[in-house]
Amino acid sequence: MWTLRPVHYLMVAPVHLLLLVFIFVPALYVGWLSLTHSSFGGPPEFVGLENYATMLADRIFWRSFWNTFLVVNIVVYGELALGLGLALLLAGWVPFKRVVIAIILAPYAITEVTAVIMWRYMLEPDVGMINYALKSLGVPQIEWAVEPFSALMVVSVLAIWQHLPFTFLILYAAVTTIPNELIESAKVDGATPWQTFWFVKLRLILPAVFVALMFRYIFAMRIFSEVWLLTEGGPARMTEVLAVYLYRQAFRYHEFGAASATGWMLLLLSLVIALPYLRAMYVKMFRDG
Amino acid sequence: MRRTHLSKLAFAASLALAVSLGTSGAFAQAKPEKLVIMSHAVHKGAVTGEKGGDSSADWSKKNGVGTEWLTFGVEAVHERVYREASLAEGKVDIAFILERYSGPQVARLFEDLSQYQAKDPIEDFNEISSGMRTAHTHNGKLIAIPFRHATHGLLYNQVYFKERGVDAPPKTMEALLALAEKMNYTRPDGTVVHGYITSFDDPSGIVDLMRAFGGDFITSDYKFVADSPASIKVVTLLRDFFRKGIFPKNVFTFKTEEVITMMQQGRAAMTNQPFGRFFNYNDAKQSKFPGEFKVTTIPAAGGGIAPAKTSVWGMAIPANSKNKQLAWTLIKELSSKKATVAQAINGNGPVRVSAYKDEGVRKLVPYADDEAAVLQTARSTVPGFENTQKAMDFFMEEIQLAMLGTKTPEQAMADLKKRVEPLLPR
Numbered sequence: 264m265w266t267l268r269p270v271h272y273l274m275v276a277p278v279h280l281l282l283l284v285f286i287f288v289p290a291l292y293v294g295w296l297s298l299t300h301s302s303f304g305g306p307p308e309f310v311g312l313e314n315y316a317t318m319l320a321d322r323i324f325w326r327s328f329w330n331t332f333l334v335v336n337i338v339v340y341g342e343l344a345l346g347l348g349l350a351l352l353l354a355g356w357v358p359f360k361r362v363v364i365a366i367i368l369a370p371y372a373i374t375e376v377t378a379v380i381m382w383r384y385m386l387e388p389d390v391g392m393i394n395y396a397l398k399s400l401g402v403p404q405i406e407w408a409v410e411p412f413s414a415l416m417v418v419s420v421l422a423i424w425q426h427l428p429f430t431f432l433i434l435y436a437a438v439t440t441i442p443n444e445l446i447e448s449a450k451v452d453g454a455t456p457w458q459t460f461w462f463v464k465l466r467l468i469l470p471a472v473f474v475a476l477m478f479r480y481i482f483a484m485r486i487f488s489e490v491w492l493l494t495e496g497g498p499a500r501m502t503e504v505l506a507v508y509l510y511r512q513a514f515r516y517h518e519f520g521a522a523s524a525t526g527w528m529l530l531l532l533s534l535v536i537a538l539p540y541l542r543a544m545y546v547k548m549f550r551d552g
Numbered sequence: 553m554r555r556t557h558l559s560k561l562a563f564a565a566s567l568a569l570a571v572s573l574g575t576s577g578a579f580a581q582a583k584p585e586k587l588v589i590m591s592h593a594v595h596k597g598a599v600t601g602e603k604g605g606d607s608s609a610d611w612s613k614k615n616g617v618g619t620e621w622l623t624f625g626v627e628a629v630h631e632r633v634y635r636e637a638s639l640a641e642g643k644v645d646i647a648f649i650l651e652r653y654s655g656p657q658v659a660r661l662f663e664d665l666s667q668y669q670a671k672d673p674i675e676d677f678n679e680i681s682s683g684m685r686t687a688h689t690h691n692g693k694l695i696a697i698p699f700r701h702a703t704h705g706l707l708y709n710q711v712y713f714k715e716r717g718v719d720a721p722p723k724t725m726e727a728l729l730a731l732a733e734k735m736n737y738t739r740p741d742g743t744v745v746h747g748y749i750t751s752f753d754d755p756s757g758i759v760d761l762m763r764a765f766g767g768d769f770i771t772s773d774y775k776f777v778a779d780s781p782a783s784i785k786v787v788t789l790l791r792d793f794f795r796k797g798i799f800p801k802n803v804f805t806f807k808t809e810e811v812i813t814m815m816q817q818g819r820a821a822m823t824n825q826p827f828g829r830f831f832n833y834n835d836a837k838q839s840k841f842p843g844e845f846k847v848t849t850i851p852a853a854g855g856g857i858a859p860a861k862t863s864v865w866g867m868a869i870p871a872n873s874k875n876k877q878l879a880w881t882l883i884k885e886l887s888s889k890k891a892t893v894a895q896a897i898n899g900n901g902p903v904r905v906s907a908y909k910d911e912g913v914r915k916l917v918p919y920a921d922d923e924a925a926v927l928q929t930a931r932s933t934v935p936g937f938e939n940t941q942k943a944m945d946f947f948m949e950e951i952q953l954a955m956l957g958t959k960t961p962e963q964a965m966a967d968l969k970k971r972v973e974p975l976l977p978r
Contacts, residue, residue: 303635303657303658304659304660383805388802404801408801493805494804497804497805497948498804499949499950499956500949511945516941517631517634
């Protein structure tokens with residue numbers, strides 16, 4: 264049994280100090296700012312919960328919230344399904360495995376801005392390769408610049424394509440550590456491939472699945488570049504997500520109190536989503552031994 | 553005794569040190585190594601360009617002080633300038649700001665330049681139009697000296713005009729609209745040509761059309777008029793242009809850059825943008841039709857010149873600058889008649905009418921007379937006030953809803969009125 268001694272606290276102190284200085288204190292400052300009217304040219308003026316009330320009464324906030332909810336869930340579970348499928352596939356024999364893995368990882372090496380602009384030009388209505396091909400085949404074009412749902416789907420596909428390597432790597436690493444003996448035992452016991460996956464493999468890689476889910480949820484909640492560079496939240500702010508809503512308040516309207524309130528709302532939402540996963544990880548990894 | 557002597561010595565030494573520090577401090581204030589200028593890249597190009605020469609060079613030589621330009625995009629430069637100017641002590645000595653991004657709420661952050669002007673005046677200051685000076689005057693403070701204007705004209709591709717049998721630009725707004733339909737076609741090589749495009753990044757392109765019919769968005773005395781029949785007529789027209797494919801399907805995502813690319817690639821026939829784009833469109837390195845683009849005034853309904861959009865960049869001195877007096881001398885230099893001409897040759901929209909009469913400028917700027925004529929009536933897209941950006945976003949949102957058919961033009965403008973009027977200064 265481990266006994267925690269002062270030296271152990273000392274060893275973990277630097278990371279906690281960094282968290283305190285760069286995350287906790289600024290978060291508290293932003294929390295205070297969210298209770299003020301604050302802009303350039305004057306000192307912040309305390310207004311209590313007014314910014315939160317205004318935000319909750321704003322229909323564009325709620326539209327941004329539901330857009331974020333939709334995109335985040337499509338992206339996180341889409342990536343999980345695809346990443347898991349690819350991890351399981353590549354754990355077995357696949358020709359040119361290294362090349363295939365390199366292809367899967369490649370989008371992660373492209374900056375978000377470049378990736379979005381590339382997709383935007385491929386989907387351009389008059390001259391874009393994708394829309395041109397669809398038009399040539401007599402298939403309706405993807406109306407991402409006009410239909411909000413199409414735009415949000417394009418954003419989701421783009422985000423999945425670019426961030427799949429993160430989820431894939433975590434799951435692939437977990438899948439490759441499953442002992443072969445367990446798989447063989449299951450086969451000897453007459454388990455079908457589905458039963459082997461469900462009762463053996465998935466149980467063993469569950470902590471990794473939780474880690475991937477939690478991190479991707481938190482990162483995806485901040486989705487910004489894909490929306491900003493593709494549609495800037497348009498048409499008519501119908502594809503706006505929470506990070507774009509916050510950006511407008513802070514950097515276009517210079518309403519730092521309102522932007523801080525949105526920031527805190529994003530933080531609370533991330534916490535609400537992360538807590539069940541954190542709890543499940545804790546139970547799986549520590550309490551269950 | 554000895555103690556007293558020591559005390560006197562210490563006092564004398566302290567005094568000497570203080571004087572020395574004070575002197576060196578004063579010296580540092582009068583003679584920094586460089587002045588820091590925060591601006592858009594276009595201002596740096598106008599001041600230091602090769603064609604017209606560096607209009608800050610003489611000042612640098614005379615004062616023994618250099619300049620450091622920090623350049624950003626339009627929105628970013630204002631955000632950074634205001635952030636820097638809000639600090640107790642700033643490092644920016646001259647900031648370039650656009651009139652619609654400023655307003656009474658930020659006036660406190662800058663020096664009142666009318667006091668500097670009274671003590672050490674800029675040459676023939678009254679030649680700079682009072683409208684431009686007023687655009688940068690808030691709470692009675694002149695916070696920036698006009699440096700550059702970007703005024704809209706009608707730019708068109710002459711090759712396409714000839715292809716469609718059009719030999720002259722339209723003289724009335726009605727003719728322009730009919731021409732936009734005619735210029736919407738597919739070329740034999742398969743190029744889809746859109747009859748007319750404009751930027752949907754902010755209301756400036758749309759407000760030009762509203763003003764051509766006698767409408768507007770917000771008047772200079774802060775009255776909402778986008779629900780006037782003339783303005784609604786334009787919203788209906790935009791909706792029809794969108795439905796007919798005169799505007800591309802992705803027009804809502806068009807910023808200035810997209811409009812430039814479309815025109816340079818020959819995918820659109822006409823647009824309303826600053827006169828200065830003439831050079832971008834005719835640049836052989838960037839354009840498929842170098843030398844084939846022309847620019848003229850935007851016609852008003854029934855004839856004449858429409859009061860197009862102009863935006864005025866001005867030079868301001870942050871109140872927390874340590875080199876205010878020196879910064880003023882550079883502003884004074886850059887505002888001189890000679891410098892204005894040099895900057896115009898470098899592609900700047902000159903704020904002095906006399907620059908349009910200069911032979912060097914006229915040789916390089918074939919649209920000088922047209923631009924000078926538009927300046928007589930040109931106005932800012934919207935007057936600067938605390939909620940300008942929000943009002944402009946609301947405008948674009950409601951316009952797009954009308955164009956998509958979600959609302960009728962009348963309903964969209966009525967809803968816009970409800971959202972914008974509470975934001976306007978009382």
